Amino acid sequence: MDLDRLVADAREGTPRAVGRLISLVEDGSPRLRELAAALAPHTGRARVVGLTGSPGVGKSTTTSALVSALRADDRRVGVLAVDPSSPFSGGALLGDRVRMGEHATDPGVFIRSMATRGHLGGLAAATPQALRVLDAAGCDVILVETVGVGQSEVEVVALADTTVVLLAPGMGDSVQAAKAGILEVADVFVVNKADRDGADATVQELQHMISLNRREVDGPSWRPPVVRTVAASGQGIDELVAALDRHRTWAVDHGLLAEGPRRRARAEIEAIALADLRTRIRDLSGSATLPALAERVVAGSLDPYAAADEVVASVRT
Numbered sequence: 001m002d003l004d005r006l007v008a009d010a011r012e013g014t015p016r017a018v019g020r021l022i023s024l025v026e027d028g029s030p031r032l033r034e035l036a037a038a039l040a041p042h043t044g045r046a047r048v049v050g051l052t053g054s055p056g057v058g059k060s061t062t063t064s065a066l067v068s069a070l071r072a073d074d075r076r077v078g079v080l081a082v083d084p085s086s087p088f089s090g091g092a093l094l095g096d097r098v099r100m101g102e103h104a105t106d107p108g109v110f111i112r113s114m115a116t117r118g119h120l121g122g123l124a125a126a127t128p129q130a131l132r133v134l135d136a137a138g139c140d141v142i143l144v145e146t147v148g149v150g151q152s153e154v155e156v157v158a159l160a161d162t163t164v165v166l167l168a169p170g171m172g173d174s175v176q177a178a179k180a181g182i183l184e185v186a187d188v189f190v191v192n193k194a195d196r197d198g199a200d201a202t203v204q205e206l207q208h209m210i211s212l213n214r215r216e217v218d219g220p221s222w223r224p225p226v227v228r229t230v231a232a233s234g235q236g237i238d239e240l241v242a243a244l245d246r247h248r249t250w251a252v253d254h255g256l257l258a259e260g261p262r263r264r265a266r267a268e269i270e271a272i273a274l275a276d277l278r279t280r281i282r283d284l285s286g287s288a289t290l291p292a293l294a295e296r297v298v299a300g301s302l303d304p305y306a307a308a309d310e311v312v313a314s315v316r317t
Helices: 003-011 015-026 032-042 059-072 127-136 174-178 181-185 199-212 237-253 259-285 289-299 304-316
Strands: 047-053 077-083 109-115 141-145 162-167 188-191 226-228
Touching (some): 003 015, 015 127, 047 059, 059 077, 059 237, 077 127, 109 127, 127 141, 127 259, 162 237, 188 199, 188 237, 199 226, 259 289
Parallel strands (some): 047 162
């Protein structure tokens, strides 16, 4: 495989080349280091928007509507839609791409569905590297749609310049889904399916929660707006795009535009380092070291913390 040729073709926006590079990332190719080095000079331009929320709030429909609005503004768009993997078969339906089929023939849109493959946090383990591929391929905006999440799956915030949290009325205690971690990570709230009964109450509850949630952070503070949408008909999508643009303008005005790329780089470095450490520890499981330490812990001659210290020491050597 001519990796340099693939990267060059991807930079020209060739869908097949972009798809092959993302496949290399997902499959953990031994040439990943080489690929990362080839992509590095061509990344750092794309704007990343994360969309997250509970199952059934309309993330895929909203993502598709956002693609239409962004393309109307002549922006090149990439979409990474993460679907859950079966805990039994390991397979995934990858249905999000089906919901966005109307964009399949648009050369200015690249859509890739990714299975979580057991990775927690709402994303796939390969998402950060796939973002780099789409960035190098010239995407102006990359939309990252998480799997349906609960209160603590907030990994998307480490990758996104702007994080959108979606809710819908009529799904039990709607604000309960936005409490804890989810409430803190939102830069924009979207109440989708706003033509349903209870939408006004959901908006009011969110606005009340936002007013109480004064983040204790240094520096300028952004107050997340609440946008009403009916994504299936496109209602409110222009207002959502305007809210995303306002957040970007705010970040520029306060000197925070580079924070997103820095946060992504930190998360990616940490993920790569942890994956390498896990591989080395699994290698220890196949040797006599880890079973021997386990036997000593069971016998009471060694405590688990001291055993873990020995594992770390073995990994370092």
